[in-house]
Amino acid sequence: MTSLTVRPAPETTGRPEPARPPRQTRLRALDGLRLIAALMVAAYHYGGRGGDVTQAWGGSPKEQFPTLHTYFAYGPLGVHIFFVISGFVICMSGWGRPLRSFFASRASRLLPAYWVAVILVTAVFALPMVAYKAVSPSDALVNMTLLQYPLGVDRVLGVCWTLWVEIRFYALFALCVVLPGVNRRRVILFCAVWTLAAAMAQSAQEPLLDVVLMPEYAPFFIGGIGLYLVHRDRRDAYAWAIVAVSFLVGQHYAVQSLWNATDPNAFAHRTSFGIVLVVAFGFVAVGAIALGWLNWADWRWLTVAGALTYPFYLVHEHLGWVVIHALHRDLGLASAATFALTVASMLLLAWLLHRFVEKPLTPRLRAVLAKAR
Template sequence: MRGGRLRALDGLRLVAALMVAAYHYGGRGGSVTEAWGSSPERQFPTLHGPLSYGCLGVQFFFVISGFVICMSGWGRSPASFAASRAARLLPAYWAAVVLVAAVFALPVVAWDAVPASDALVNLTMLQQPLGADRVLGVCWTLWVEVRFYALFALCVVLPGASRRRVVVFCAGWLAASALARAAHEPLLDLVLMPEYAPFFVGGVGLYLVHRDRRDAHAWGIVAGGFLVGQHHAVRALSNTADPHAFAHRTVLGVVLVVAVGFAAVGAVALGLLDRWNAPWLTVAGALTYPFYLVHEHLGWVVIHALHRGLGVPSAATLALTALGMLGLAWLLHRWVERPLTPWLRTVLTRTP
């Protein structure tokens, strides 16, 4: 097994985040229309179709997450694993919730603020099961991630990670998620996440490939994750039959984007991107999470101010908004994550 930091994976994280941002800014209708003053379809008449595929950045993220969580959980105790995940997620998340809630409460901001009680519930990350309004539009993906962490911790980290245990976990989860889909049982859907399980499973399989590229079981897990994952992605996101769709995502287009995501993480697993080892990729990886948290709603505020307030052209507004959100992400990383992440990890692992 090769060692060292996989900086190319940091770069892929940022690519996935930028895909999602492109979708939120120019690849969908709904609330972003108010930011632009008209449908993004009119703002980007040739680009709105390709930008609509950016929603698949979420599935790309889940493949990367499967790889990273298996790598970081291997050889860790349950307490250390839990502390690591909490310290990684919570500081920037708390800061983003407070910041977005505060901005949306300003009288000059056009969007309605989340009720104060619901905003407080958002600090727990339990707003979705509790039925509270979400402060961050992207937080639903964090709820998916947290459930994946819990499954992985219970089935792999708690008994002790080993290749055999990981293989059984992946095969069992993939099969159980398919049965859950057939059963139409809400509780099984909640726990097993049929729509997203294949992407996490595929990412875990790719980490096994990274450890040993000759591992036939690992390659089988990757293939199973891709085949089932693309099926779910096509059913959820292809919409050529909908005459009212903002932009039509074809079956072939969805499958190709999913395949490219798997292939990109696979290239990291096989060492094909080892030459991509520039230090700036580590910075890119560090900015990804805070950027992902704040880019959507605060991005709409910036788009509104630049495009409708100052008359900045659409393309320039799109670029400046993304750059501005990356700048804000750096501030959150520098002044929130850097001091609070190690502190919180130490507090959570301290023996009473």
């Protein structure tokens, strides 16, 4: 969802200037990690849960994947990994940028593929041969604003709730850090204040504070920001402290929301150890990239993988169910083949969206927004 080009900028912090990452270095390993996170979410939507996907398979995914479904059930943690990556990349892309440029970059990155995905899924679900119910025309129009989740409107894309989380993070970072000017001290203060305020909001149990401060997801964004500070200077003790506290708090929220061992009706029983392990993987993987340990993973195809991640993430869930139904129930393909072909078809659709929607429209929208008064 974000640009991965390092943009070092001068800062006035009163401390010796740390070693800076090389100018215009592409962090291709981060692209690859984003695709891994997206595939984790897709595995969950196709084989790690009950609900609407059972209609596509003609029965519970437990029957299709007797062993793998227990691992697919950990797929929601791919979203948490996304949030760590987002914290890293948003801090990186916002460094040295004025507010208008930051806003233009974020809006032009999110909106073109999103608008087309909403139209596409709405149109497919309106077909008479598709079993899933389309949202009303009015609700579909509201979905174009990205405000359907807080407004309580039926969602066209099941994953759009994560975009609402991302947008609130962008707003907080823009107002508190980008608007006054990004520097190390301001970023550290932002992380510290947000961490403390989110904990207070959790204690207060005030809905408005929860909406603004997002206690459940804040540690992952803050941890990613801390890892970007590590990327700029691996000797920065404050940055390491931010990462450590964020992991400790973040794993708590992840276990609290996903641990279901005591639920007799759970689709699959996740263990608290497994949840902590996946969260740790996300922090360690981004940390390894921040420290340059994965600079050897500099293959060009990873850039393509990173470009496909966002459109794939948008379309894979609902359209994937349609493909599963067609391949498995209509054509009688085996479960494994259906799963693999569904993922491949969604990646192909993601490439088409990237090639014919994002590539031509993103730079044009960015230019328009950057010049607008």
